[in-house]
Structure formats: structure tokens, C-alpha cells
Amino acid sequence: MAAKPNPAKRSNSGSHASKKAERKRVWPLLAEFADWLKKELDYSSKTVEELLYKPWNAVYPEALLGDDIIVDIENFLYDMAEFAVEKVFGEKIDTRFLVLIVPFGSYEGRSCVYVLEMKTKTVMASLEEKTWRFNTETMEEDLKDLVGQLERSKDLLAVRMVADA
Numbered sequence: 787m788a789a790k791p792n793p794a795k796r797s798n799s800g801s802h803a804s805k806k807a808e809r810k811r812v813w814p815l816l817a818e819f820a821d822w823l824k825k826e827l828d829y830s831s832k833t834v835e836e837l838l839y840k841p842w843n844a845v846y847p848e849a850l851l852g853d854d855i856i857v858d859i860e861n862f863l864y865d866m867a868e869f870a871v872e873k874v875f876g877e878k879i880d881t882r883f884l885v886l887i888v889p890f891g892s893y894e895g896r897s898c899v900y901v902l903e904m905k906t907k908t909v910m911a912s913l914e915e916k917t918w919r920f921n922t923e924t925m926e927e928d929l930k931d932l933v934g935q936l937e938r939s940k941d942l943l944a945v946r947m948v949a950d951a
Contacts, residue, residue, distance in 0.1 A: 859891030
């Protein structure tokens with residue numbers, strides 16, 4: 787009887803492709819966000835790896851810290867919300883004058899990001915979390931939550947567009 791192959795002893799050839807495929811299977815929205823960060827914001831693969839797939843030991847990955855940690859947190863939350871808006875509304879609709887993304891970063895407390903319908907300032911989606919708890923699984927769930935909230939808010943934006951037409 788032939789021995790079964792041991793997945794732990796696989797060669798490294800193709801490991802990058804298999805790692806990417808595994809991530810897309812386990813965290814599909816986060817993998818899509820990773821691709822979006824690279825395409826839309828020109829993030830390097832190394833930065834995306836550090837940001838999304840390595841554990842955070844603080845409120846933001848140390849290797850990516852800029853001059854102001856609050857700005858770093860706010861930029862990341864803004865990027866998450868912008869990705870969710872584009873995913874739900876697509877590139878067909880120019881949301882720049884319909885939707886406002888407002889992030890608030892915090893080192894000690896909860897950081898948050900709000901997606902507002904601009905005319906009435908109605909909250910279409912929000913995320914309030916301590917970024918200390920961010921990891922691959924929680925970011926996947928947070929992205930799902932933002933996308934779900936925006937899906938449920940689509941009618942609000944549609945009514946606004948019709949009323950303004």
C-alpha cells in the first residue's frame with residue numbers, strides 16, 4: 787500500500803500561488819480587498835502581507851507606522867470603507883458627491899469609520915472597533931459587515947439620486 791502524501795512536506799514550488807488560493811478560499815473578501823489595495827492604491831505585496839495577513843501586535847502594524855499613528859489608523863479604516871462602497875455601488879456610479887467616508891482613529895479607545903449619505907448625513911454603514919483586536923479573521927468579518935450594511939442602504943442612495951434628478 788502506497789503512503790499518502792503528507793501536506794506538511796510539500797515542496798515550496800508553487801507555494802505562493804497555493805497560499806493565495808487558500809487565502810481566497812478562507813477569507814474571500816479580505817483577498818479581494820488585498821487585490822484592491824494593490825490595484826487601486828498601489829500597495830506593495832509586502833505592505834498588504836504586513837497589513838492583512840500578519841498578526842498586529844499593537845493598534846497598527848509596527849513595520850508600517852508613519853509619523854502619526856492616528857492618521858495611519860484612519861487611513862486604513864477609510865480604505866476599508868472605500869473598498870466596501872466600491873464593491874456595493876461599483877464604479878458605474880460616481881459616489882464622490884453622494885457618499886462621505888469619515889474615519890476617527892484612536893490609540894486607546896475604539897476607532898470608527900462612518901459612511902454617510904451626503905445630503906442628509908444619514909449613516910449608511912459604520913464600523914466601531916478597537917484596532918488592537920484586528921487580525922485576518924476579524925478584518926474579514928468587519929468587511930462583510932460594512933458590505934452588508936451598504937447593501938441594505940442601497941435604496942437610500944437610489945432614492946436620493948432619483949430625487950435629485
